[in-house]
Amino acid sequence: MPQDLSPLWISLKTSLLATFITFFIGIATAYWMLEYRGKAKSLIEGVLIAPLILPPTVVGFLLLLFFGKNGPVGQLMNKFDFTIVFTWYGAAIAATVVSFPLMYKTALGAFEQIDKNLLRVAKTLGAGESKIFWRISLPLALPGIIAATTLAFARALGEFGATLMLAGNIPGQTQTIPMAIYFAVEAGAMNEAWFWAIAIMVISLSAIIIANVWQEGKRIGGRGGVGRQGRQGRHGGHGSEVSWISASSSPVGLFIDIEKQLSSFHLQVTFNTDNLPLGLLGGSGAGKSMILRCIAGIETPTRGRIVLNGRVLYDSEQGINLPSRDRRIGFLVQNYALFPHLTVAENIAFGLPQGLSHSSIRVQLEQQLIAMQLQGLGDRYPHQLSGGQQQRVALARALASKPEALLLDEPFSALDTYLRSQLEQQMMETLADYQGVTLFVTHNMEEAYRICPNLLVLEHGNAIQHDSKHEIFEHPVSATVAQITGCKNISRGRLLQASQVEASDWGCNLQVLPANPRDLAYIGIRAHQIAFTNNPQQENTFPCWLVRTSETPHRMSLFLKLHSPATSPHDYHLQAEVFKEKWLTMKDQPFPWYVYLDPLRLMLMD
Structure with a gap:
């Protein structure tokens, strides 16, 4: 040494x-x-x-x-x-x-x-x-x-x-x-x-x-590390001052008119919505999530205007672009984005307004835990929860900040079928009591139909139909809307007379309700609306042959060829859906069968 x-x-x-x-x-x-x-x-x-x-x-x-x-x-x-x-x-x-x-x-x-x-x-x-x-x-x-x-x-x-x-x-x-x-x-x-x-x-x-x-x-x-007193005592607020339009003269709801240039497509949408949940429906890359991110302030549009309950959140001409923290937006993303190092209670309390007393915080936390059926889970961490519990915590956290708009970005995509059904019902109950604007993004048409009274259908960044769910499903304005909303039978159409249309892909002429000759391009019918009949003389009734079947737990999908037997498994005209009980009664009947295409069910589209 x-x-x-x-x-x-x-x-x-x-x-x-x-x-x-x-x-x-x-x-x-x-x-x-x-x-x-x-x-x-x-x-x-x-x-x-x-x-x-x-x-x-x-x-x-x-x-x-x-x-x-x-x-x-x-x-x-x-x-x-x-x-x-x-x-x-x-x-x-x-x-x-x-x-x-x-x-x-x-x-x-x-x-x-x-x-x-x-x-x-x-x-x-x-x-x-x-x-x-x-x-x-x-x-x-x-x-x-x-x-x-x-x-x-x-x-x-x-x-x-x-x-x-x-x-x-x-x-x-x-x-x-x-x-x-x-x-x-x-x-x-x-x-x-x-x-x-x-x-x-x-x-x-x-x-x-x-x-x-x-x-x-x-x-x-357990990934903890910050004392309970310190964690509950520090909460962000919404203290920034923003310009308000007079509440008495301002519309209640959300107004959107934005453009955003992206590498894959050009987002350009204009719509407004009230306090009824609005579903944004479309395929992957349609721009659904990007619209939510622009509303939340996470992304900035190239140009346009966003107004929520009379408050201007974004206006490119006036140079207004409120930061996310001042927009009063609740955002529920696909993976829920729970803070992994914070407990359930701390996650929910994160967005509570600044300056609340400890007793007020405890009361609001307890209310949210009870409302979301999370009693007894306040001290757990996100990794100790199931997927459904995590989603309920994320929703409670979003609502705890009392947002004026709630943005839901495919909240059920990570859940199994049984859990999705349970949470869907709870989500509908929660939204029924929520007084703000709700936008619900999904690519699942049935999910959108069950939850949202109104729908906005998107394709490649453009809004192609905005209406009630009944109107969109019964009267889609185009073949694209019909496809997005699950229509499996669409043929090119040509008006022959005021109430007769040629369905060229099906090889038949059909009686329909009077149509506008300038707009007609396609005709369609939903698979579950195809009927089978024993009366071959009835209008819009055609012989058919079964090509193949596809089975689901409760229904059978039947692929049908009109007028003649099929030459291959892919040679068919229509796809019909029937309950299995109906299938058991008809499967052994000899061919040809006869299908009836109800004029009231036929959809005429641009």
Whole structure:
């Protein structure tokens, strides 16, 4: 064991100071770079990680040029009779510079791993950037930040080349453990070199082990970490002042007139809705979710206007674009975006207005837990809940902030059939009591029909029909709307007379209700509305042959060929659906069967 232990104290002093500095600067830089979208991003990124790529001696040489007596900082410090070169401050600066990239890149990776939906939902719950950082981003990124801090400390502890260039090797002043090892080996003092090598390995490994033990303890402890008093005592509000139109003259409801240019399509929709739930129905990529994100302030339209209950949320001409936290929008996303490090109660309380007393918070929490059938689950974490419970917590959290509009983005997509049915009923009960605007996004037509009195059908970013659900399902304005709403039988149509249409794809003429000759392009009928008859003389009745069947738990789908037997499994005209009880009575009847296409059920479309 060497008599002079100063390298140990100098190494600990410089590495701890370097770690302290990189901890704050690294986290701040990583969080800033996470959202920075400027043109200089690549250049800034290169500068920040350069010390990780360049040889340490080159880094030390650049620091020497910068802090030396002829450098810009060195000349400035000379005026105050102060120098960095060949002092332990120089060693600390060298350690800080070379350890910073590890801290920055690891912290940036930790922030990038956070589900962006968590941050978006937090904004819609009224949280500002500061609250989101301290309550959501930092706690969720903390394991990665602890790992980054450990790596930065180990890197600072082992720094050699840059330290030698800037601080030199002055025993008792700047000689760190790596310096002591190098010069001990050079002098042939192998026992001393072994001592310092073992010491630096023990210190580095101890730091890593302590960090791992801490993180494992956090996982076992249930992901908690913030005291109950502190968590319930800090809640974001909706305190920003916004411009109101007179309530007596302003319409109640939501008005949308927006455009947004996207890489895959051009979103361009105009509609308004009142307090009755409006279903947004359409295929994938139709623009349903993008409309919700624009309303919530998560996305910004290219141009347009959004008005909620007389409040202008967005107006491109007037330069108005309220941040998400001020829009009073409740947003329920597909994966629910529950904050994993907060309990059920803390998730629900997150969006409560600022300044509420603890007793008021407890009363409102209890009301939400009872309303959503979550009694006794307030202290559980999201990972301890079933999918249905998680959805109810997300809905309770959205409603707790008393939003003026509730946006539901496919809330049942992650649930099994039985659970979806149960929660659908509960959702309908909840929406019946909710007095605000509700937009319900789905691609499931039956789901939309059951929940929403009114529907907006979308295709490639355009609204193609907005009406009551009965009108849309019974009188779709186009073949596209008919297909989106589940019509399986559509043929090209040509008007022969005022009440007669040729269905060219079915090879027959049909009696219909009087049609507009300028608009008719297609004719259709829904599969469950095809009837079978024993009267071949009836109008719109045609002989048919069964091509093949497809079975569901309660129904049979029958693929039928009109006029003649089929030549292949794909040679059919119509698809009919019958209950299995009906199928049992007709399946053994001889062919041809006869189908009746009721004129009242036929849909004439653009």
